[in-house]
Amino acid sequence: MTTNRITFHDLPPNALAAVEDRTGPVLKTETVSQGFNSEIAARVFTDSGSCFVKGLRADHKRVWTQRREAEVNPFLHGIAPALLWQIEGSGWVLLGFENLKGHHADYSPDSPDLPKVADLLRRLGEVACPEIDLRRAEQRLEAYAAKASDLEYFAGSSLLHTDLNNHNVIVDSTAYLVDWAWATRGASWLDAGYWVVWLMAAGRHEPESAEQWASQIPSWRVAPAEGITAFAQATANVWEEIAGHDPDDWTAQMLNAARRWATFRQRV
Template sequence: MTNGTRTRIGWTDLPDHVRVAVEEILGDRVVVAVSQHGGFSPGTADRVRTAGGGRAFVKAVSPAQNDRSPHMHRSEALVAAALPSGTPAPRLLGSYDDGDWVALVFADVEGRHPATPWDADELAAVLSTLEAMAAALTPAAVAAAPTAAERLAQDFAGWRRIAEDPPADLDPWARTRLPELHAAAERGLAALAGETLCHLDIRADNLLIGPDGTVSVVDWPWACRGPAWLDSLLVLVNVQVHGGHDPEVLLRARPLTAGADPAGVTGVLAGLAGFFLDAARQPPPPGIPTVRAFQRLQGDALLPWLARRLP
């Protein structure tokens, strides 16, 4: 599990007019708000209860916390409003946007994040849910969503940037394979064609396991159109990071990833590794001090997997 942001604001930190707008969406007065841990947004992430006993999840942010976060909330509002009813995601009850503050109000989903290292039963439930979700979201429910290649083109150029200015602590294996890693990442970008609506940020802290074992997928700002196997691959990246299972075995065992082009999968893993390692050496974004360490953790974890696939 990630530690996420340590500077998150809470419900009581919101301006009065934002809280009033949220209460208008809920149709009742908020009497209890409990901040939730995990994730990296510096904005609010509160489970709230109203005077009449209603429950919801509220997230709100302004440029004062992070200048990119309001745009992400606006993107998520568009995606969440368009998701089909059968999508395993919380239902958007409403949103508020005054040009400064953006607030999203979701139906509250009872649940907890999966255990890490990953538990076998929870992992199987997550992978089955992602496979069913891919089927339900093909063709993409948000036709205007960007393609995965458009979302990731800049990120997948990470190895090129690393080759131009290699860090002193770059892994020796990666240092000797920089041209090959860059070429693999370009192949990965080309492999991202598809018409499935992909979440693109699947990891343990963006998943909830309900009391009955059902899985909900939360936080959709990066949704894009890509191959049906992409979200399943991303959860296997999280397995590689946190441990518990061999992701290569799972890759071959699950129907979506088993049918994916092996060179394309290797390329996507290479592109992600280059992105994580390049981004990790940048200054932390305002209000999100822990994200660079998590990116480094992910990049370092992917290199042994890549070494298995690029002997």
């Protein structure tokens, strides 16, 4: 699941030169440790400003995720940082994004960030899903649904992020979603469902509290209860597979949250 991280200056000279053609001479860099989808993730500072650079080798098995982010970005004004440039060459695919100020979202129950994240998901729900090649939610969850008929609940025509990890939400005066590697087309309420699990895991919410926050998103309020229950069980099955027999602390925390939510939904 993880990808080995290198520093900006570990890039080959031609790739570094290509970046500086876009940014001007680089004065300072800061490697970012969070995230799993990129081999390089760094803040780059120049005389004219800063940007956030991420990328994968051109032969990496998930390089398609970089291209997916570039494709979807023009449709995410005010939702995600703007893509400033894209480079494919010297064996790398590199993306340069607006460098957001702010902090990673705090998901704890009394956090002032929560209303901003709820507003972010409301705004995302108003974005028309672009006509680009996206994976479908029912495809991604096909192997994890309790029964085949559950997949009908997950199908839809909305643009979804699907990874509401609090490190993917940057909060300042408003909130933004970063890392669109797993952008998906599906039912409009699913991102609120993904948020429930992260609220429970990263924010230590009880299921009732997490679902109360999800209910701030209009699409959640009209989602079928049976569909939510089916999604909770499928999500628990996803984390069972990710965790395997010897999960690390972070994965065990996610698995515990997903299991607790699925158990709660069985009683609703």
